[in-house]
Amino acid sequence: MTTMSMAGALNAALRDRMEHDPKVLVMGLDVGKLGGVFRITDGLQKDFGEDRVIDAPLGESGILGAAVGLAIRGYRPVCEIQFDGFVYPAFDQIVCQVAKFHNRSLGQVKMPITVRIPYGGGIGAVEHHSESPEAYFAHTAGLKVVTCANPSDAHWMLRQSIDCDDPVIFFEPKRRYWAKGEVDLAGPSTPLHQARVVRPGRDVTLVAYGPMVATALDAARAAAADGHELEVLDLRSLSPIDTDTVVESVRKTGRLVVVHEASVSFGVGAEVAARVQERAFYSLEAPVLRVGGFDTPYPASRIEEEWLPDVDRILDAVDRTLAY
Amino acid sequence: MTTMSMAGALNAALRDRMEHDPKVLVMGLDVGKLGGVFRITDGLQKDFGEDRVIDAPLGESGILGAAVGLAIRGYRPVCEIQFDGFVYPAFDQIVCQVAKFHNRSLGQVKMPITVRIPYGGGIGAVEHHSESPEAYFAHTAGLKVVTCANPSDAHWMLRQSIDCDDPVIFFEPKRRYWAKGEVDLAGPSTPLHQARVVRPGRDVTLVAYGPMVATALDAARAAAADGHELEVLDLRSLSPIDTDTVVESVRKTGRLVVVHEASVSFGVGAEVAARVQERAFYSLEAPVLRVGGFDTPYPASRIEEEWLPDVDRILDAVDRTLAY
Amino acid sequence: MSLHGHVPPEPDLVQLLTPEGIRVEHPDFPLSITDDEIRSLYRDLALVRRFDGEATALQRQGELGLWASCLGQEAAQVGAGRALRKQDMAFPTYREHGVAWCKDVDPVTLLGMFRGVSLGGWNPNDNNFNLYTIVLGAQTLHAVGYAMGVVRDGAVGTGEADRDTAVMAFFGDGASSQGDVNEAFIWAAASNLPVVFYCQNNQWAISEAVERQTRVPLFQRASGFGFPGIRIDGNDVLACLAVSRVALNEARSGQGPTLIEAYTYRMGAHTTSDDPTRYRLSDELETWRLRDPIERVRAYLVREAGVEQSFFDEIDAESEELAVRIREACRQLVDPNPLSPFDQVYAEMTDELAEQRAGYATYIDSFESATDREEQVAR
Amino acid sequence: MSLHGHVPPEPDLVQLLTPEGIRVEHPDFPLSITDDEIRSLYRDLALVRRFDGEATALQRQGELGLWASCLGQEAAQVGAGRALRKQDMAFPTYREHGVAWCKDVDPVTLLGMFRGVSLGGWNPNDNNFNLYTIVLGAQTLHAVGYAMGVVRDGAVGTGEADRDTAVMAFFGDGASSQGDVNEAFIWAAASNLPVVFYCQNNQWAISEAVERQTRVPLFQRASGFGFPGIRIDGNDVLACLAVSRVALNEARSGQGPTLIEAYTYRMGAHTTSDDPTRYRLSDELETWRLRDPIERVRAYLVREAGVEQSFFDEIDAESEELAVRIREACRQLVDPNPLSPFDQVYAEMTDELAEQRAGYATYIDSFESATDREEQVAR
Numbered sequence A, B: 001m002t003t004m005s006m007a008g009a010l011n012a013a014l015r016d017r018m019e020h021d022p023k024v025l026v027m028g029l030d031v032g033k034l035g036g037v038f039r040i041t042d043g044l045q046k047d048f049g050e051d052r053v054i055d056a057p058l059g060e061s062g063i064l065g066a067a068v069g070l071a072i073r074g075y076r077p078v079c080e081i082q083f084d085g086f087v088y089p090a091f092d093q094i095v096c097q098v099a100k101f102h103n104r105s106l107g108q109v110k111m112p113i114t115v116r117i118p119y120g121g122g123i124g125a126v127e128h129h130s131e132s133p134e135a136y137f138a139h140t141a142g143l144k145v146v147t148c149a150n151p152s153d154a155h156w157m158l159r160q161s162i163d164c165d166d167p168v169i170f171f172e173p174k175r176r177y178w179a180k181g182e183v184d185l186a187g188p189s190t191p192l193h194q195a196r197v198v199r200p201g202r203d204v205t206l207v208a209y210g211p212m213v214a215t216a217l218d219a220a221r222a223a224a225a226d227g228h229e230l231e232v233l234d235l236r237s238l239s240p241i242d243t244d245t246v247v248e249s250v251r252k253t254g255r256l257v258v259v260h261e262a263s264v265s266f267g268v269g270a271e272v273a274a275r276v277q278e279r280a281f282y283s284l285e286a287p288v289l290r291v292g293g294f295d296t297p298y299p300a301s302r303i304e305e306e307w308l309p310d311v312d313r314i315l316d317a318v319d320r321t322l323a324y
Numbered sequence C, D: 001m002s003l004h005g006h007v008p009p010e011p012d013l014v015q016l017l018t019p020e021g022i023r024v025e026h027p028d029f030p031l032s033i034t035d036d037e038i039r040s041l042y043r044d045l046a047l048v049r050r051f052d053g054e055a056t057a058l059q060r061q062g063e064l065g066l067w068a069s070c071l072g073q074e075a076a077q078v079g080a081g082r083a084l085r086k087q088d089m090a091f092p093t094y095r096e097h098g099v100a101w102c103k104d105v106d107p108v109t110l111l112g113m114f115r116g117v118s119l120g121g122w123n124p125n126d127n128n129f130n131l132y133t134i135v136l137g138a139q140t141l142h143a144v145g146y147a148m149g150v151v152r153d154g155a156v157g158t159g160e161a162d163r164d165t166a167v168m169a170f171f172g173d174g175a176s177s178q179g180d181v182n183e184a185f186i187w188a189a190a191s192n193l194p195v196v197f198y199c200q201n202n203q204w205a206i207s208e209a210v211e212r213q214t215r216v217p218l219f220q221r222a223s224g225f226g227f228p229g230i231r232i233d234g235n236d237v238l239a240c241l242a243v244s245r246v247a248l249n250e251a252r253s254g255q256g257p258t259l260i261e262a263y264t265y266r267m268g269a270h271t272t273s274d275d276p277t278r279y280r281l282s283d284e285l286e287t288w289r290l291r292d293p294i295e296r297v298r299a300y301l302v303r304e305a306g307v308e309q310s311f312f313d314e315i316d317a318e319s320e321e322l323a324v325r326i327r328e329a330c331r332q333l334v335d336p337n338p339l340s341p342f343d344q345v346y347a348e349m350t351d352e353l354a355e356q357r358a359g360y361a362t363y364i365d366s367f368e369s370a371t372d373r374e375e376q377v378a379r
């Protein structure tokens, strides 16, 4: 067991995979000397050279388009998108090429591309630096979408994503980069697409992922003081979703609240709700409730804490579901 | 009342708005002499000139980016995206600029931009010509997203979209372009964001939109033969969704099946299911079921009819919901 | 002083064989080629045109859903294709049937996506010919990434003829306006990649004339990015071959990217769904007929190389055989299994998708027979 | 012949005032300017630097969340800004504080988004200065669309000084690699739009040196698209003013687009979040200090124009006043109402959003007082 920040755990994962496989390349803006604006690639260019840790010309479409070509040539590119709000220029390459190429080639060409995206708010940033675009990618067939909530998952899920022969959109909760945690570098690791019960409870199931897992745990602790036992699930994988684990918990609690930062409408919460009400219809004692960002653009940072789901808004939903 | 094809009704709407307001411009690929690959802009350049019906250089980002600048200058651009699968190069301009500009300017600059997108499958086309990307846009705050299912709505909803001071993504079910119907050019018209009951029934509510409305009606007729009265709703507006109308119907029938061509996961059906199970929890006698495209890239056209929801798959879901 | 108003001179275009079939020399691009080689170029041109014509016919007969004909662009494609070495990688659009031919891709392979039985389906690494790319310009960035891999693999500038590798990215005059193509120029220049950008300016992007995209010749675009650009007579297979060879050699030897503008003409419709009479005049077509890429080679062979009629008869016979084979093979292309869309989405299928597949399989089985199904629909 | 290996000559850069403050003539860009005008340029430069420095200080004090300093680029921005007429529209990035100043935008207005109390919030049409655009390059296409509107409004080539309108699109050396910027070039050229593309090449895109983006001078990019490009000394306010005037005049008169590359240097960090010591050497900074855009004007005024110390003292005093006003006004910028995010999403708010807003309002009211809330959180 080693104590690491999430940033350090991600850096170690990249280093590990690069040492393990010379076909693994890191590419993005400022990932070289600077080590990325969040220092996730810190020191990698020094140790692996400029042709394996590539400062890309300034274009996200170029980064993903080049990644496709590298994959065709047999490489495993790990692309860094500097901030969530800047992935959109690459959206066409991701949706039409990265996600579809393996299928188009009838499985003869693999797309082992990992796209790392620091996402979410709460860091007091300017516009386009606090977004949660995960639903766009989860709705895109051919992609796998995952997100980590702690240093251990950050490390192992990134390693698994890089090892995966399919394209993985890897969302990193940037506001948790500096939180420390235990990482067992020897493994073993949980399967990439498996959800995890991070706090057991019998009254209400709370599903969260990425930056909201810590908030959900705070809410669970607060609820415990009121005598309500919340079971907190870290979804970890958004596509595919580990529906069984969620349904199993709901069968027990009969109540479900889904939490995420992204605008609530057409978000991941909608898919979770749709699946659970179908798979656990008779177990539900209350409708699935969703707590998320509002259906507005991400607000000015001085009021982002009001806009983002917090302990109070989660508890408010918990009270509502218990009131049924 | 005039009998028109949907294509003709759309063309008439564009002509009407261009005559009504000199600030209305049409811009896109091949919209001039050719009249668009689907002839929706047929004859407009001849009558309104090359500076109001603009054959754009070949770049979708350019089309939407230019539209933003035109809007700042006080124009009302109507952009045509040639096929659903080619909107992605413009995704960044739509999500970061078109959708956010009004908000960023604190309401001081309006974005009365209409983006027409022929969408959906069933026309035997090659890749990228049969997609249903509506959920991406519905999840984007700041946009309004609508789709028509018949010539009358095509005409009136397009007029309303062009008149709207907000950006509207206008999805046109390309496989229904040539179906004829009655259009009352004198109006009055249904509000843009209101859903419509297109066939009343008491047993099961069937929610569809765009190309699937006709299929849903066929299914309802088939079900009637078995003595099942399906109530078919045409959603019409995907963002916002007229949840009240859907909930009202479900309160009556207790059963809901949502149908769309887009991949089922994280699609519009998920949002409808999430809302209805919350708003009509005690009325539901069965879980909300979804019938949609599978979670795969759109298939080769020779098997698209197998992949797309059809009468049988809808009836299968109806049987399942009735079996509860 | 005024920044504007300087009129650039009309660019000269590299030509080695005139429309009349006269062999001319170009000071910068000498080409030593035997008449036998020119005969084999003629053979490629003729067979490609025949196969392309057959595909158009198959579409008319309903065997294909769509066809994008390369009629008129055979020289541009065969010239480039013949300059490519086995190890060189080609990134085509959807119209490079002539390049596919030179890369030994069976024409029938190309028909799958146009018939609608696949989305492409071949392995780009089998013949070093990428899948057709429909989203305009996207493949130019794929070429850039592939070239980055080539460099990292040490397959540039070694001097070993069968090791040094170049990449050729094909795109059209219309696609040149896409951001992706310009980003590809930037990446290739900044990293000095072994990419030859091959733009077939066939004067049209569906109904939009090239003037809608640019007011200066497209080959000049390269100079602004810091690499050479050149315009060639795209209907002159010798010029296309000679200039492509030079550009590819320089790419393989590590001298970086080049932009070649093959000035040609789309003699047919954009695709079988298009009706060009709505937007262009027939006399334009007439002018270009006189510049036909195949006729001039034939004229040369007859007049300058004394090739007999028998040679052409053989080619015609071979063309017929090819057409027959393609026609039959096309009809044999079977529809995929309805469950196949699930099978290649991922290299590692997800449980979720496997479940969805199983559910659909059960559903299909629930229809004992096709007839039952008809009834059910008809209920 | 070889396509490659032609070494282009080093471009000369238009300069009218040397780093030492010597006024020099350029054959193509004569500038008749009085010493009074140069004094007022000095005033703008000095005030912009002071205001920019104050904003940096405010960030250190926690009054701003972030600041993107224009330190070192004052001449590039004031020169261009002063060449703009009232009716000309500017499309800035996030760093054009000097242009904003010349467009009479109150510096305090710019602070809102950096403090986090707004996302911009000003009306682009008040001063013909667009909202800051953070997504690199996006604004260049907005400039193109705006210019299309200008042309349609008949505001080009009429010869009326206060009617003819030009559009200036600002972007950086890094942004020049974005597809959008190149598409903007294509549109502006193809439609001959009145857009002056003004690229401040400050040598860096965060940690990436300009060599990562291009191997030839950026101004050359324009020629490939068919319009003029020119490089100017971006630290020479006179050159920036003179060349911008010519380009804007030619745009207004209907001669189409120009690309100006203002060759300058980002003297500070990329933003207050950046640490340049990780990627660049301090002696580079030293070299550029000697080319300071303000010092040279001061030197000129003292040596050539005999301007007294009193003038500079006045400017210093005015700068102090400005700094004080900005500091106080910044502290006064209040946080928006938590319900405000709902209010400007749409011009016509949807019932759905109104409902969501109402629900949130009720929720907020449910906390009788802030203290209650603390407790609840602390439970």
Ligand SMILES: Cc1ncc(C[n+]2csc(CCOP(=O)(O)OP(=O)(O)O)c2C)c(N)n1
Pocket: B029, B058, B060, B082, B086, B089, C095, C134, C135, C136, C171, C172, C173, C174, C175, C176, C202, C204, C205, C206, C266, C270
């Ligand atoms: C991104 C994108 N937008 C639109 C289209 C639709 N489209 C297909 S071909 C074509 C014209 C392409 O012209 P050009 O690049 O000159 O190639 P050509 O067809 O002439 O060979 C268009 C607009 C597309 N395939 N991709």
Ligand SMILES: Cc1ncc(C[n+]2csc(CCOP(=O)(O)OP(=O)(O)O)c2C)c(N)n1
Pocket: A029, A058, A060, A082, A086, A089, D095, D134, D135, D136, D171, D172, D173, D174, D175, D176, D202, D204, D205, D206, D266, D270
């Ligand atoms: C599309 C996009 N990608 C990435 C970023 C993050 N980013 C902000 S500024 C910057 C560097 C820009 O450099 P340049 O264009 O030279 O402008 P400068 O900051 O030097 O003025 C980057 C990469 C962004 N804002 N937008």
Ligand SMILES: [Mg+2]
Pocket: C172, C173, C174, C200, C201, C202, C203, C204, C205, C206
């Ligand atoms: Mg073309």
Ligand SMILES: [Mg+2]
Pocket: D172, D173, D174, D200, D201, D202, D203, D204, D205, D206
């Ligand atoms: Mg810069």
